[in-house]
Amino acid sequence: MRLERELMRGAGPVAVLRLLFVRPMYGYELVDTLARRTEGVLAMGQSTLYPLLYNLEAKGLIQAEWREGEAARPRKYYSLTGAGKRRLEADTRQWAAMAQAMTALGVIGPEAKGVGA
Amino acid sequence: MTGKAAQVAERAPGVDATVEGQIAAFGLSGPIAELTRGVVRRTRLWRRERADLARELASHFAEGLAAGRSEREMIESFGDASAAARLIRRAVKRRRPAPWRALALTAKATGIAILCFVGVFVVLTARFMMGSPTVTRNYTAELNARYADVPPETLAWPLYVRAIPAFTRESDVFRSEWPLVRSGDDVWQTSVEWLRANADVLAMVREAASRPTLGCNLSNAYDPDYAAAKAAAMGEDFEFQPPQENPMMLNVLLPHLGDFRNFGRTLVQDAIVAAHEGDGERVVANMVALSGIASHAAETPLLISSLVAAAITSMQSEFLRRLLTDYPRVFSDSDLRDLAHLLGSAQVEATMRADFETERIYFDDFMQRAYTDNGRGGGRLTPEGFRLLSTVESVSVGGFAVTDESLIAETALGWLAMVAVADRRTTLVMHDRLMGEAHALTTQPLWRMDTSRFDALVENFTSTPLRTARFLPVVWVTPAVPRLHASMEIVRSSRDATLVVIALELHRRRHGAYPASLDELVPVFLPAVPPDRFDGNPLRYILRDGQPLLYSIGVDGIDDGGVPPRKGPRGVGQWSPPAALERSLATQLGRDRQSGDWVLWPTIDRVEE
Numbered sequence: 001m002r003l004e005r006e007l008m009r010g011a012g013p014v015a016v017l018r019l020l021f022v023r024p025m026y027g028y029e030l031v032d033t034l035a036r037r038t039e040g041v042l043a044m045g046q047s048t049l050y051p052l053l054y055n056l057e058a059k060g061l062i063q064a065e066w067r068e069g070e071a072a073r074p075r076k077y078y079s080l081t082g083a084g085k086r087r088l089e090a091d092t093r094q095w096a097a098m099a100q101a102m103t104a105l106g107v108i109g110p111e112a113k114g115v116g117a
Numbered sequence: 118m119t120g121k122a123a124q125v126a127e128r129a130p131g132v133d134a135t136v137e138g139q140i141a142a143f144g145l146s147g148p149i150a151e152l153t154r155g156v157v158r159r160t161r162l163w164r165r166e167r168a169d170l171a172r173e174l175a176s177h178f179a180e181g182l183a184a185g186r187s188e189r190e191m192i193e194s195f196g197d198a199s200a201a202a203r204l205i206r207r208a209v210k211r212r213r214p215a216p217w218r219a220l221a222l223t224a225k226a227t228g229i230a231i232l233c234f235v236g237v238f239v240v241l242t243a244r245f246m247m248g249s250p251t252v253t254r255n256y257t258a259e260l261n262a263r264y265a266d267v268p269p270e271t272l273a274w275p276l277y278v279r280a281i282p283a284f285t286r287e288s289d290v291f292r293s294e295w296p297l298v299r300s301g302d303d304v305w306q307t308s309v310e311w312l313r314a315n316a317d318v319l320a321m322v323r324e325a326a327s328r329p330t331l332g333c334n335l336s337n338a339y340d341p342d343y344a345a346a347k348a349a350a351m352g353e354d355f356e357f358q359p360p361q362e363n364p365m366m367l368n369v370l371l372p373h374l375g376d377f378r379n380f381g382r383t384l385v386q387d388a389i390v391a392a393h394e395g396d397g398e399r400v401v402a403n404m405v406a407l408s409g410i411a412s413h414a415a416e417t418p419l420l421i422s423s424l425v426a427a428a429i430t431s432m433q434s435e436f437l438r439r440l441l442t443d444y445p446r447v448f449s450d451s452d453l454r455d456l457a458h459l460l461g462s463a464q465v466e467a468t469m470r471a472d473f474e475t476e477r478i479y480f481d482d483f484m485q486r487a488y489t490d491n492g493r494g495g496g497r498l499t500p501e502g503f504r505l506l507s508t509v510e511s512v513s514v515g516g517f518a519v520t521d522e523s524l525i526a527e528t529a530l531g532w533l534a535m536v537a538v539a540d541r542r543t544t545l546v547m548h549d550r551l552m553g554e555a556h557a558l559t560t561q562p563l564w565r566m567d568t569s570r571f572d573a574l575v576e577n578f579t580s581t582p583l584r585t586a587r588f589l590p591v592v593w594v595t596p597a598v599p600r601l602h603a604s605m606e607i608v609r610s611s612r613d614a615t616l617v618v619i620a621l622e623l624h625r626r627r628h629g630a631y632p633a634s635l636d637e638l639v640p641v642f643l644p645a646v647p648p649d650r651f652d653g654n655p656l657r658y659i660l661r662d663g664q665p666l667l668y669s670i671g672v673d674g675i676d677d678g679g680v681p682p683r684k685g686p687r688g689v690g691q692w693s694p695p696a697a698l699e700r701s702l703a704t705q706l707g708r709d710r711q712s713g714d715w716v717l718w719p720t721i722d723r724v725e726e
Contacts, residue, residue, distance in 0.1 A: 027173060028180035031194075046177055047196030047204070050170075054208030066172075072183070073143060076173050 008044070012052055014091040015042050017080065020062060021088055024079035027053065053078060061087050135164075136171040143175035149188050152198060153178065159202030166209055241532035248489045248499040248535070255363040256482045257335040260418070264332045272332030273413055276325035277373065277380075278343050282350035283318040284379050296385035296436060300393050312387045319387055322380050323402055326409030331416045333373050337364035343372065366482040367505075374425045377414045381407055381429040385436045392444035400440065401452045407433040408459055411468040420476055420596060424604070426468035431608040434460065434615040435720075441618050442719040450626060457619045460612055461644075469609050471601045473555040480548055480594050487590065488541040496541030503531045506538075506589060537586045547578060548591050555598045563606035564653040568599040568694060603692035606650045613647035614667060614717035617656060621665055621718075631665045634658065656717070667718040673702060673711050682713030 019025060019033055027049060035043035044052075056062045061084035068074045080088070103109040136157050140150050157171045181191045195201070210218070264272070284292075289311060291304040298308045312319065334340065338360035339347075348355035361368075384403040391399035407429055415426035437456065440447070448456070459465065487502025498506075539547070554571045561567065575595060578588040585592055617635065620642035625631050632638060635646045635658045646655040649669045659666040659679055668679045672692050684706075691711075693701060701707035 026176070026180070028177045028184075031177075032184070045194050045196030045201075046174065047198065047201030050173065051201070051204035051208045054205065054212060058208060058211035073176060073179050074172070075176055075180070 008042070008048070011042060012044060012048070013056060014088065014095060016049075016052060016056065017061065017084055017088040017091065020078055020080045021085070024065075024077040026075040026077050030078070056084070059083075134168050136167055139168055139171040139175050142172075143179040145175050145178055147188065149178050149182075149192060152192055152195060156198050156202050156205070159199060160206040160209070162206060162209055170205065170209070238532065241536065245498070245503075245532040245535045246500060248497055250486050250488060250499050250501055251490045252363065252485050253490075254482070254485060256366050256478050257337075257364055257369060260478075261334045264330065264334065267330050267332060269332075271328055272330055273325040273328035273409075274331055274333040274340075274373075275342070276321055276328070277331075277333075277376065277413075278340070278346055280318050280321045280325065280380075281343065281346050281376055283315050284376065284383065285347055285350035292383070295382045296389060296432070298386060299389065308386060309390050312383075312390055319383065319403075322384065322410075323406040326380075326406035326413070328409075331373075331413035333413075333417070335366075335369045335371075335417065336360040337368040337370060339370060339372065365486060365505075366479050371417065371419070371421065374414060374422060377410050377425060378428065380410055381432055384410075385432055388436065388440065392440050392447045395447055397447040397449060397452055400444075400447055401456060404433055404437060404456060405459060408462075408465055408468070412464055415468050418472070418478065420471065420473065420601070423468075423471055424601070427471075427605055427608045430465055430468045431611055434608070434611040437615050438611075438618050438718050439720045441615075441622055445622055448622075450623060453619045453623055457616055460616055460619075465612065469605050469612065471559055471598075471605045473552055473559065473596065473598060476594060476596065477548075477552060480590070483590060483594070484541060484545065488544075490541065494542045494545070498531075498535045498538045500531055503534050506534070506593070534586075537583070538589055539587045544588065544590055547588055548594070550574060551591060551595060555596075558598055559602045559605075561602075562648070562653065563603055563610075563650040563692075564648070566599065566602065566606075571598055572694075599694060600692065607692065610647075610650040610669060611717070614656060614669070617643065617647065617658075617667060618718045621667070630663060631660055633660055657714070665718065666716070669715040669717060671711070671713060671715040672698060673713070675712070677712070677714045679714050679716060681716050682710050684709040 015034060015038070016030060019030060025033065027046070030053075031044060031046070031049055053062065053064075057064060057078075060081055062078045063081050064076050064078050066074055066076050099108065103111075106112050136154060140153055145153060153171060153174045156174065157167050160167065160170065162170065178191055182188065210221075269275070291298075291307050292311070294302075294304055295308065298304055338358040341355075341357055344357075345355040384406055388400045388403040391397075391403065411426040411429040411433070414422050414429060416422070437460075483505065487498060487505050489496040489499055538544075551571075551574060554574050558566065558568065558571050577584075579585045579592060617638070620638040621631055623642050624638055635643075635655060639645055648654065649656050651670050651672065651674055657666075657668045657670065657676065657679065659668075666679045670676045671682070692698075698711065701711055
């Protein structure tokens with residue numbers, strides 16, 4: 001299952017920030033990791049990922065750097081900035097609150113089984 | 118990688134810092150290379166940005182292919198290329214330097230503003246230029262229709278026209294002194310000779326004045342007979358100018374008003390000469406003729422005509438008092454009674470009324486020529502209206518004075534005037550209110566005249582330059598109503614005083630002395646003691662050593678016991694609104710001219726300047 005556009009617009013940036021929190025990644029690696037680790041739910045094509053990355057970069061949340069010689073071909077790595085880390089912390093708290101609220105409402109969690117989850 | 122190397126890579130990534138170079142550097146070809154090329158091209162980014170983007174997309178595809186994914190799979194998972202290009206462009210532009218973004222935003226806002234302005238300009242200009250007025254009324258024809266059933270031989274105008282050449286010769290410069298030439302003055306004898314030589318012409322004027330109807334058609338061209346007579350008298354060639362079928366009231370010529378004032382001054386001077394010669398019959402005939410001329414002037418229902426009529430009546434009253442001072446014996450009792458009846462008649466009363474309602478004719482005619490008419494009272498300013506406003510008033514829009522009637526001025530500023538000037542209905546409503554207040558004001562006697570409502574209304578539509586522009590047509594036609602009404606009231610006051618003087622003279626003749634009080638004149642010689650129009654009390658009268666003194670307290674409203682102002686005209690002085698009068702009295706010059714009484718009889722000469 002893939003997310004509706006509106007949900008993806010909210011979840012995509014925080015998902016990317018979270019992956020970059022662990023270590024710098026290049027574009028293809030981000031696409032691949034997102035698809036694998038979310039079982040396709042947050043799979044996004046280049047047409048979605050690169051505008052998302054450039055927006056985060058414009059906001060100063062991530063920074064980019066071309067690296068050559070580490071692999072067979074040049075890669076552009078993205079990493080979190082200080083502002084990106086603070087934004088991730090804030091977004092994480094909000095998503096946790098959201099998950100808690102949705103659980104309480106039975107949108108997710110054990111009680112959601114009868115609804116369609 | 119060293120910092121310098123990374124910098125170089127950022128500025129010139131890959132082997133070749135072009136899109137094609139980047140695609141080639143990653144070994145891409147076929148559809149996947151075409152996809153990369155297409156997306157990058159659609160972004161319309163800067164060259165360096167496009168190269169960097171091409172490098173990143175190529176790197177992405179190369180990684181996928183190296184990981185074992187097929188070319189087709191990579192293309193399908195890319196998503197919508199157009200949407201990607203659009204979103205990438207938007208995102209990359211956000212990364213650009215802040216000054217560039219500020220400049221771009223400013224340029225964009227300016228562009229939008231210019232576009233909006235041009236759009237508004239085009240729409241409003243088109244709307245303005247397409248507007249045309251609907252002229253439905255021919256006011257001159259309607260007014261001239263009054264004479265359709267009047268037999269031509271009973272009209273006064275043809276006789277006046279025949280008399281005009283005698284009054285047109287420029288060599289008679291001494292006539293400019295009339296009617297103030299008295300026996301003993303340098304030009305007295307010359308004046309007497311002129312009046313004697315032109316006795317037949319004056320008889321013609323008296324005959325014309327005795328006719329009930331003037332019959333001077335309103336037109337934008339001179340009456341051919343009138344113009345020919347004038348031209349002949351001045352030794353010029355007469356050139357006939359055909360009149361317009363429906364001329365604008367504003368362009369109607371009223372040359373006879375100037376001639377009437379001329380006739381009036383001549384008749385008064387002739388009355389003075391006649392009185393000096395003991396010819397009472399001629400004096401009375403001239404005074405009667407003055408009323409006829411004043412009535413003829415008032416026949417044209419316009420404010421300017423009313424003012425000329427009132428000026429002639431004022432001259433008649435004032436000089437009758439002078440003649441009763443200097444030559445009382447020239448009048449028989451019967452003459453005095455006849456003159457009293459004449460001055461108290463409705464005919465003379467009608468010459469002392471500032472009828473502002475008639476100004477509607479001017480205004481309605483202007484409106485029908487200046488505005489569109491949607492048939493329900495609404496409409497907007499048209500190019501014709503803009504031209505009219507430009508010719509009668511210097512239209513100032515945004516500080517730029519428009520007096521040019523050219524198409525450029527119309528196109529550039531006409532639409533602005535259309536927006537700034539109120540629509541037809543609003544303008545008519547405002548003018549109606551103004552005329553209503555003017556009419557209400559003219560029903561009040563001078564001592565109770567309250568100008569506050571009228572002043573407040575005028576203030577309402579002239580409070581700011583924008584408001585003035587909005588009601589420009591109304592501002593344009595707004596007369597100085599309080600001052601005009603005051604002028605009429607002062608003429609009425611003069612007429613009333615003359616009636617009292619006639620009654621005093623008749624009393625003296627019957628009883629051998631002047632009365633101790635004006636009340637003694639009522640009802641035998643006077644129906645009632647007229648009010649002093651400056652305070653509503655009876656006109657002031659003092660009998661000192663058997664000699665009468667009749668006076669009004671004058672513009673300052675203070676009874677000075679019949680002492681005239683120290684300087685300025687011997688008459689009433691200039692009436693002013695109370696606040697303006699107060700300011701005037703605060704200065705020595707104003708006090709000298711305004712602080713004093715208006716001595717009505719016996720008449721006194723002009724006080725020393």
